[in-house]
Amino acid sequence: MAELSGRFRELQDVTSSPTSGVPLSLTQREPEPHANNPPLYDGDPNSCRAFLSQCLLVFALQPRRYATERLKVAYVITLLTGKGREWGSAVWDAGASFCTDFEEFRAEMTKLFDRSVKGDEAASKLARLRQGGRSVTEYAILFKTLAASCDWNEGALRAMFREGLNFDIQDESRLRLRLRRLAPHSSWRLEETLPSKSHPPPQSPLAEPEPMQLGRIRLSAQEKQQRLVQGLCLYCGGSGHFALSCPLKAKAH
Template sequence: MDSAGADQVRNAVSQQGILLGQHSSQLTATSREVECLTAQVAELNLQIQGLQQEALASRSAAAYGRSLPHAGPEPHANSPPPYDGDPNSCRAFLSQCSLVFALQPRRYVTEESQVAFVITLLKGKARDWATAVWNARAPFCATFEDFRAEMIKLFDRSAQGDEAASQLVRLSQAGRSVTEYSIQFRTLAATCDWNEAALCARFREGLADNIQDEIVTHELPHDFDTLVELALRVEGHLQRRRQRWTARSSWVLGEGASSAASTSSSPSADPEPMQVGRVRLTPKEKQDRLTQGLCLYCG
């Protein structure tokens, strides 16, 4: 091959190298563009997922009749104590779970997550039942409200409606404080469709006799809350009165013991006036008369 032919070959190879370099640069640029597009698609997917979650949370919030906050951290909510199937605390447990969902709607977005949360808090026979129905994919496991209704039907035996009204009719203070009596009264009354006048009348009838006797000396209120406050004030007044009598009795008995010692050392002394027909009152008799507000001379 002559020199001219060799030069042509070298020029052709050089041109091919230039073209290959250009193609490589174009491929690199194209690859970078593809990577950018891939990143943009991933970001759009995340935004779509966020919008879907917000939409689900909004529907969940609408089911509870509340608005869903769009910014800021959700408040902390303590998990309810585990539920073991106690028939008297089923409704209270489920109500606490509902409060958790209300406080943290974005955390418990789906109905399935709410049901799963409830099941994780069960133990004993309640857990055995829930595990069985969850594994069997029972239809009522699809929503919290259906699962709640099934739990109430199976476990709840708390007083409701007519049964609560029947218990309310028989309820009395029975040696408890007015506070304890009013708490149980309000709990039963919450499920009874009684008007204000009926609640007031039944509450007064259940009070201890001494509190009833004192209440009738006041102007009786027409609303239930004010009546409870009056009963609490009367109870406090009677307690303070008993404390004053106890303190006074202790002082008088102490004086009586000193007088008895003086009398024993002086046999000729006249009998103390705390006696009738020259019969000396015993310390217990003195205490009883003082406590009841009776005269120490005639009783």
């Protein structure tokens, strides 16, 4: 790895040295913004995508410093440790063809290490997600992270977020302010999903069965996802409303 780091510095020197006799443009004279190195990556399957995204940000901030594909690959490999370093050093030493193209290297690394949830798996986890013992901030961050990997429409996301919230929140005004800060530029505001104080969610004894729970039959994660995507009520399956304002649910209690 020490040899690879030395080679990385040599590649940087070559790409950063101006051609003799060629004046630098004003843009080239301007220093590139500082970029912190991402934390070392040890092969953790749940953080591979985040690590590579951070590397892409470094390349975007300092395009002159990382001007070649091979230099980008070398930079990423110097940030690997553990099992990640074992793989990176092996493919570099073997002269793998994808080490000359960062996108190909990224694809190979993702194929090997990335196990982050996406698509149907993310949607299934989102359908089962509940605030539970988490703070509202922690719940909102986890929800938004999973939502970014789903293709649900905004109405379904609002409904699902509200379904997962605890209803024993003492200070709703403070909660709305915190949620507004979490998603100030989102096309839908998280605080808009909260139930109104003037219309609290109906409370019912735990012993009373709800329509979707009759006979101890509950909606599966797939059935919940299907209803959410179609904009249907999770309680009765009807359209035009969600479970919190379901007329059948109100009549049942």
